[in-house]
Amino acid sequence: MKYEGWPDEGELVVGKVDDIEDFGVFVDLEQYQDKRGLVHVSEVASGWIKNVRDHVNEDQTVVAKVLGVDESAQQIDLSLKDVNDHxxxxxxxxxxxxxxxxxxxxxxxxxxxxxxxxxxxxxxxxxxxxxxxxxxxxxxxxxxxxxxxxxxxxxxxxxxxxxxxxxVSVPYVTVTGYVSLQSPDGDGVDTIKDALQAAEGNGEVPDEVDLDVTYVGAPEYRLRVQAPNYKTAESALEAAGDRAVDSVTAHDGSGAFHRERQLDDDA
Missing domain, CATH: 1.10.150.190 (Translation initiation factor 2; subunit 1; domain 2)
Structure with a gap:
């Protein structure tokens, strides 16, 4: 899509070199409909320029800074030297x-x-x-x-x-935490299973969050969360830990959420 209208002063624009003259370079703007700008020879590069073609080639794609726009004169003044590599x-x-x-x-x-x-x-x-x-x-x-x-x-x-x-390839971040879950009851295995299911969300996890629960070693389980940003990931991780702990304690068990793996005293 090419924009209608005109670029703003100070804007960085992408263009293709259309014509090279001794006094400067004409650039067709790739983002704007039927718009062409001029890079005066003094704005092509820093220092004295002997030959403009030593710095640009026809059909080259360039990034230029808009120095000024005169709509009545249909003129856009550009600079190449004012654009850094970044x-x-x-x-x-x-x-x-x-x-x-x-x-x-x-x-x-x-x-x-x-x-x-x-x-x-x-x-x-x-x-x-x-x-x-x-x-x-x-x-x-x-x-x-x-x-x-x-x-x-x-x-x-x-x-x-x-x-x-x-x-769309979405950038994701990954965060990890752990929950320790214990239940002294005879139905303790089922209590732990229910707590792990609660950690997984029971449908409460947002679509953009990927949550994985894995066994580490009794009584510890790893919670691994992938999300588009750290704020979302951290929030989902803590929520998963809280759900697991709330579930196990509701059945007279005990639980704790922590960010680092807990090692046995003999480890």
């Missing part, structure tokens, strides 16, 4: 992400999707999330809840969530 790599990655999200919209709604529907949905995601990619990423992580406050229709939300979960 800004260049981040901007290129963001641009590539938006290209992916463009394709995901087509996957979600088909090649025959009407232009007005495409722009309405795309503009809605941009308004709510800042980028198409971030909208899809949040849909992949949080599902329908992420899009609940948007102006999208229910069937459109369904299509975006389904496509996001099939295509």
């Amino acid at each position: 800004q260049h790599s981040d901007t290129i990655q963001e641009w590539k992400n938006e290209q992916k999200a463009d394709k995901w919209l087509t996957l979600a709604f088909g090649e025959d999707m009407a232009d007005d529907q495409f722009r309405r949905i795309a503009n809605g995601l941009l308004a709510d999330f800042g980028s198409l990619y971030d909208g899809f990423e949040q849909a992949a992580i949080h599902g329908h809840e992420a899009l609940a406050d948007t102006a999208l229709e229910d069937d459109e939300i369904d299509a975006i969530v389904e496509t996001a979960r099939e295509n």
